[in-house]
Amino acid sequence: MDTSARPTHRPVRQLLAASVGNAVEWYDWYAYTFLATYIAARIFPEDADDSLVPLLSTFAVFAVGFFMRPVGGLLMGAVADRHGRRTALTVTILLMGGSSLLVGLTPTYAAAGVLAPVVLVVARLLQGLSVGGEFAASTTFLVESAGPGRRGLFSSFQYVSTTAGQLAASGLTTLLVATLPEESMNGWGWRVPFVLGAVLSLAGLWIRRGAEETRSAEQRRAPRPGLLEALRRHPRESLLICGITAGGTLAYYTWTSYLPTYAELNAGVEKSEALLAGTISLAFFGLLQPLGGLLSDLPRARTGPRGGVPVGRRPLLLFFGLGFALLCVPLLHALRDSFAVLLLVSCAGMVLLTGFTSISAAVNAEIFPPRVRAAGIGFPYSLTVALFGGTAPYVGTLVKELGHPGLFPWYVAAVCLLSSLVYLRLPETAHRELRR
Structure with missing residues (x-):
């Protein structure tokens, strides 16, 4: 009998691997949302002479939000199906950690000119790719890790961790705005959450590397599926x-x-x-x-001859x-x-x-x-x-x-x-x- 197809015997580790990594992913994603006004002032100044700046600003918003997430879902989903769920989870968190660090280190427009918004656009494209792929990989991993009668419970941690990441980003942003002078917040304070996000990604990576692969041995031996x-x-x-x-x-x-x-x-x-x-x-x-x-x-409650509560x-x-x-x-x-x-x-x-x-x-x-x-x-x-x-x-x-x-x-x-x-x-x- 192929025991590799059975649910893992380390459910807590599996939950942590998916949930902690997913929380870090969404922390990084929402940190940009909460700090967008600070970033725009430094990277997309209204008085910029170069006409490419407002164009790149628009591209950053739409290309990531409406294009890269579906692309990430397709590409990272294919990685999970072809090379394993754990491999895909490793790739997505590395992408998010790297792109978060890139946002944190993005030069200002005053220092680098049009290169600054280009770097930021690249970072956001990578973040969109990562977030789009994260749901596909972590969803599959969570549900396949669940024991009998626990798939719904494991599934729920997708949004538990997403919410935790959103709250962490909101809380840290609020703390920074409340404690730092406006000059410091505009100068270097807005970078702190992104650098911290890169560090947290390393912690998530360490947890995910110790997780068990949920794809069965039969699936690993089968021919790899095509992208579409x-x-x-x-x-x-x-x-x-x-x-x-x-x-x-x-x-x-x-x-x-x-x-x-x-x-x-x-x-x-x-x-x-x-x-x-x-x-x-x-x-x-x-x-x-x-x-x-x-x-x-x-399970259905057997309260009568016709079954019970559905x-x-x-x-x-x-x-x-x-x-x-x-x-x-x-x-x-x-x-x-x-x-x-x-x-x-x-x-x-x-x-x-x-x-x-x-x-x-x-x-x-x-x-x-x-x-x-x-x-x-x-x-x-x-x-x-x-x-x-x-x-x-x-x-x-x-x-x-x-x-x-x-x-x-x-x-x-x-x-x-x-x-x-x-x-x-x-x-x-x-x-x-x-x-x-």
């Missing part, structure tokens, strides 16, 4: 990933990233209160994830999708200039959102066969995130500028409703054996 084999041989499954992800990623970025800004623009909430409510609800969200994963793993992946997905379709508009319309109301709305959305985020990694991994699992997940997932999640703040801001801010909640609700139709037709996979 998942798309070519499994088009239905690829489209299924898009349908599952569309509503979830739009709701996720709306509630975890855009909601404080939305509350400022549409309800007059003070910026400091909006950010505090967002931070508290984000911490609450991270704590909810394992509960959602555990709930999806519970516990599994699909009920949680429908709880999320239909919940957002019905409640997104009332929740966002309920916002007013009140910290308490904003916090309640934020936390209510986080509860609904957990129905998707806590199990999305497991659902995705259970759709594809192991030969192309990572690449099969990586490209359609990252592409859908770029199209729906990454554009959420832009769509919300655009409809506000056009004078129709009330349309944005309906947009979120409609996409979640469409994803719910996909969830209704999904087969329940929670209690099936994972293909290895």
